[in-house]
Structure formats: C-alpha cells, structure tokens
Amino acid sequence: MANTYTQLYFHVVFAVKGRQNLISIQWKDELYKYIAGIINNKSQKLLIINGMPDHVHLLLSSSPNFNLSTLVGEIKSNSSRWINENRYVRGKFAWQIGFGAFTVSQSQLTVVTNYIKKQEIHHKTKSFREEYIEFLEAYEIDYDNKYIFE
Template sequence: MADTYSKLYIQIVFAVKGRQNLISKKWKDEIYKYITGIVSNQKQKLIAINGMPDHIHILVGIKPNISLSDLVRDIKSSSSKFINEQKWINGKFEWQKGFGAFSYGHSQLSNVIKYIENQEEHHKSRTFKEEYIAFLKLFDIDFKDEYIFVDV
C-alpha cells in the first residue's frame, strides 16, 4: 500500500485533579487555544473543545501515526505546565490521572460537536460524574463505580 488513509474520530474527556473547579471562564479560551496548538503540533486535527470548570471534552481527528495515550499525555502535561507558568491558580494545577476516549463515525460528528459546544447546558441537569458514567454505559465499557475518579 502506497499510503495510509484513515478517519478516526475520538472524543477525549478528562478532569481536573480532584474535580476541582479550577478552569476559570477568564482563561479557558487561552487554555483551549494552547491545547489546540499541542494537537496541531502532533499533526492531529482538533475538531471541537469545551468543558466546565472541572473537566474538558476534546474531539480530535487522529491519524494512526500516534497512540491516543501519547497524545493525551502530551496534552495533559504541556497544558498543566502552561497553566502553572501563567500562575492562574494558587498552588499547583494538575489534571486527574486517566481519561475517557469514545470513538465516533463521520456521520455522528455534528451531534458530538453540538454536545461539546453545549456543555454549560448539559451540566445544568447533571454532574460530570453522571455524564461520564452515562458515556461509559452508552459505549458498553465495563467499570466499577467505586473506581471512577479515584486518584492513585
């Protein structure tokens, strides 16, 4: 095969350590732009990004030349460093260990984008934990409730 052709769409979800409300409306756009740069520098495509003060959703078009875990590691470590360098919070900013990753087909993208764009509306009626568990159930992912959001 002369080249590799793919369309892989992944929604990545992860939380601030301890689910603290540390992502301020004042600087969330800056952190989203920074994360967009991280994804672009890895030669991947950021399609949508949004979140709440305690978590973030990122929809990416990922090529098979990078592992998803490596991409998320780079996003989390570089953005944490950036946030700490800006001194936007008192103390040290950290993302929680682990992440959720959910795959979609091309025909589902507009609904996923709308979902990510409307985070504030979704969280008027349910918590992040309720949202996350709903994703795990929707994608038929085995989990134990007592281990959701446990920092080891």
C-alpha cells in the first residue's frame, strides 16, 4: 500500500502439548530453521527464535496485512507434521492449543531479543508456567488458569 508505513513486532510463545520436554537439543536448530522458513515464506521476518525443551519463543516483524493467528497456526501445524515425519519423538508430537502474543515497541527490541536469546539461563530459576503467567500479568491480559495449560 502506497504511503503506509509500519513497524509491527510480536513476541510469540507456544508450548509442547502437556508441556512435555520433547524438543531435543539434537534437532532443535533444524526445527528453528524450519519455522524460520515458514515465516519467511509468509513474507514475515523472524528476528530471533529460541526456547526450551517444552516451549518456543519467537520475535517477529510483520507487515500490516498479515493475520497472526493464521501464521502461528501454520507454524504449529507444519512444524508438528515435520517433527512427526522425521520421527524425532516417540509417539505423536503436538503443540498445545493456543499461544501467547505480546506486542513489542522498537525501544524494547534489544531487551526482548536478549531475553529470548538467554532462555536457558532464565529457566534455571523460573518455570515456563511462572514465565508465562508473568507475561500475561505484565501485559494485563485477563486469563483463566484452567485454560493456561493442558
């Protein structure tokens, strides 16, 4: 669109179904590259991806005409299919239903990037549940505990 200028950033978080520790260090980099390809093919930009064995964090730069829910749905469905086709886990791999998405201002990009980059250090003292609830509360998002985790 002519004369339309935007800077839209989203910090997206989603978990393995049941918060199981299924993302192995042996293939997580391949998974992250696969997810990056999905995002790139949808003409969006991945700034950073990282996570833990039970969840993933993404920092995205997006165009104004994209649908975040559709993109995250495609990331989750295609990446879970890819994990299952490659037989990286016993049984069937699936992501938990839903996701968290938080807007990020230009001034906070470095802070969020460093936070995502240092997931391993951060989670030595804080569980994913604690982290996720802190995000919801910091962004003043109403939530029902029974729907947070399966």
